[in-house]
Amino acid sequence: MKKDKTNTRERRDFMKKGAAAMAGLYIVPRAVLGGDGYTAPSDKLRIAGIGAGGKGRSDIASCFESGNAEIVALCDVDDRQSKASRERFPKADYYHDFREMMDKAADSIDAVTVSTPDHNHAVQAMAAMQLGKHVYVQKPLTHDIYEARKLTEAAEKYNVVTQMGNQGSSGxxxxxxxxxxxxxxxxxxxxxxxxxxxxxxxxxxxxxxxxxxxxxxxxxxxxxxxxxxxxxxxxxxxxxxxxxxxxxxxxxxxxxxxxxxxxxxxxxxxxxxxxxxxxxxxxxxxxxxxxxxxxxxxxxxxxxxxxxxxxxxxxxxxxxxxxxxxxxxxxxxxxxxxxxxxxxxxxxxxxxxxxxxxxxxxxxxxxxxxxxxxxxxxTEPRVEGGSGGHQAQWVNACIAGRGSQEFKELSSPFSIAGPxxxxxxxxxxxxxxxxxxxxxxxxxxxxxxxxxxxxxxxxxxxxxxxxxxxxxxxxxxxxxxxxxxx
Incomplete structure (x- = not known):
């Protein structure tokens, strides 16, 4: 996989401006390829999934099916559970240890989904946020009260887009x-x-x-x-x-x-x-x-x-x-x-x-x-797709970036999900x-x-x-x- 050395903030600005070149590759303008609704590969959120089986499988798939995401890496400790996701996304790099993935593939990742047993949520999400990656974490956000507080604080500190996987909050x-x-x-x-x-x-x-x-x-x-x-x-x-x-x-x-x-x-x-x-x-x-x-x-x-x-x-x-x-x-x-x-x-x-x-x-x-x-x-704005649009809401918010005019508030950011x-x-x-x-x-x-x-x-x-x-x-x-x- 070709590595994109552009940092997260620069790449976000790049996607918004709709530039035609990325990492030395020429991208044909979207209007030429597919009209206003076409999403060029360079505009897509590059996602790594930690936990690729069970709920992780459906979270990764829902992000991909938003049409605005590319699955670039998968991580799971159990090859039996991850098999279906690996078969669906064969081009994604595959890891067993999320720490190795974040060390080797950080430059090619914009965002991370965490769908693992509760006791590992916090360390996996924190590692991603400290590298400036947006995170989607399955419920419950953490195993411990202290961990929930620290992830809530980290979301603000690192200025990343966050969402907990309680999809009913988008309903x-x-x-x-x-x-x-x-x-x-x-x-x-x-x-x-x-x-x-x-x-x-x-x-x-x-x-x-x-x-x-x-x-x-x-x-x-x-x-x-x-x-x-x-x-x-x-x-x-x-x-x-x-x-x-x-x-x-x-x-x-x-x-x-x-x-x-x-x-x-x-x-x-x-x-x-x-x-x-x-x-x-x-x-x-x-x-x-x-x-x-x-x-x-x-x-x-x-x-x-x-x-x-x-x-x-x-x-x-x-x-x-x-x-x-x-x-x-x-x-x-x-x-x-x-x-x-x-x-x-x-x-x-x-x-x-x-x-x-x-x-x-x-x-x-x-x-x-x-x-x-x-x-x-x-009086309350609805989420496109309701609860079924929960992951897509996060994907689109990540692409827009916090503080931009295009950014829309999420249903379950850590500021809400943490408390x-x-x-x-x-x-x-x-x-x-x-x-x-x-x-x-x-x-x-x-x-x-x-x-x-x-x-x-x-x-x-x-x-x-x-x-x-x-x-x-x-x-x-x-x-x-x-x-x-x-």
Whole structure:
């Protein structure tokens, strides 16, 4: 692949001016080749995908299908997972280690997508931003609260275009709910319920004891990345890692950035002031009720308090997973679906209520008969393609560049996605504090000092102020050889 030595800012200016020469190659003017709608190769965003299988495969494809992107590099630690992307983009350079890719191919890359397990998001995104590359990072933005804060700060420091992969934030549904709320249809919000049927992977279980041979297509050490070293188990890759705290963020990490985002946007929420939780007992055949702190619970109920934020009012915010759901509102008919069944959102106000499904889809006023009967003016700009245009929105913003006249604000830049992710991860901090245990002074059994209390949260300083052991879950220690670089 021919390397373009033009730096990021110069190349952005170059693309805007529509110059005809790039790295010594003559480019025929677009008007000659295909009219005003034609995009010359030199105008395209050059993307590297870190994580090329699963969700990474679809993220890379969606960027490419925008028509304004070229996939120039792929990186994955598992050749089995990356196969389809490598076959679709055979000209893209292929790497196993993202650090090697950024070292060798930085000059030919404008932007990076990160679609890997949660525990490696931050180091991969930060490495790209520090080289001036725009980044698209799958939800949740990070594994830890501290990492989310640092990525949010880095996006501003390095002046790059960012987007988190919660595509519902580009949908029409959340914009419709903002318009309803601003029109006063439900009054002042005071209570929010969010729920999901996740986890749909094993949680609340002991770490597997069998250690089979590592598949030849997988670099297990690179997959572990920042996490503590453990012998390979086939239970974890490629999907069940979500249920283990070393790698994933459980049901909250999987779905809360999709489900909590609509009420966060509608109400303009920031940092919670406190958190509390209850979790389901873990049970495993032949074990009975047991303690497995490496794995998330099978179900939980988180309550976050937001003081003086929604138009100066307090909001009580409930998250429920594992199939737990709030009581059906009386305004909802007995045969009407609440949310989309397994997932949903209800926002309660002083004058009424509204509800939506996953990703903010299918917004409804309650009772639902009001939805079609009431019309409010459209004040929120829509994203072309809705949720399906989420990646294209990022691609086009990268090409325009921050600060340009062509630049359009994104749906989930890190300035929005970072604080949202911090609140999502605050729920996991509460769960892990609930499970924290200390040996009794007599050596007989354990105490659980984090249970049955409200954790008071200082958001700006990222600190629990009334239970010090909880602060170990704000920021984890990386394995030797790995660093966030800040």
């Amino acid at each position: 029409d549904g959340v914009r419709q709910m903002i318009e309803w709320y601003n029109a006063g249809l439900i009054g002042e919000a005071h209570t929010v319920y969010c729920w999901t049927n996740r986890p749909v992977w094993p949680q609340g279980i002991p770490w597997p004891e069998k250690n089979p041979a590592v598949p030849k297509e997988l670099d297990w050490d690179l997959w572990l990345g920042t996490a503590p070293y453990k012998e390979y188990v086939d239970h974890v890759v490629p999907f069940n890692w979500r249920g283990w705290w070393d790698y994933g963020t459980g049901a909250l990490g999987d779905m809360a950035c999709h489900i909590m985002e609509p009420p966060f946007r509608v109400l303009g929420l920031g940092y919670p002031s406190s958190a509390e939780c209850s979790v389901a007992n873990r049970y495993v055949e032949n074990w009975g009720q047991a303690y497995f702190p490496e794995s998330g619970p099978i179900a939980s109920h988180i309550t976050l308090q937001f003081e003086g934020q929604a138009n100066g009012n307090d909001v009580e915010f409930h998250w429920m997973d594992g199939g737990i759901q709030p009581s059906r509102p009386p305004e909802l008919g007995p045969d009407e679906v609440m949310g989309d069944g397994g997932n949903g959102v209800i926002i309660e106000g002083t004058r009424g209520k509204m509800m939506c499904s996953t990703y903010g889809r299918n917004p409804r006023l309650l009772p639902t008969s009001l939805t079609d009967a009431i019309n409010v003016p459209q 949202l992710t911090e609140s999502v991860l605050m729920g996991n901090l509460a769960i892990r504090s609930y499970d924290y245990r200390e040996e009794k002074s007599n050596g007989k059994g354990y105490n659980y000092p984090g249970r049955h209390k409200i954790l008071l949260w200082d958001g700006p300083n990222m600190e629990v102020t009334n239970f010090e052991p909880a602060n170990q879950f704000v920021k984890r220690d990386y394995r030797n050889g790995w660093s966030l670089g800040v």
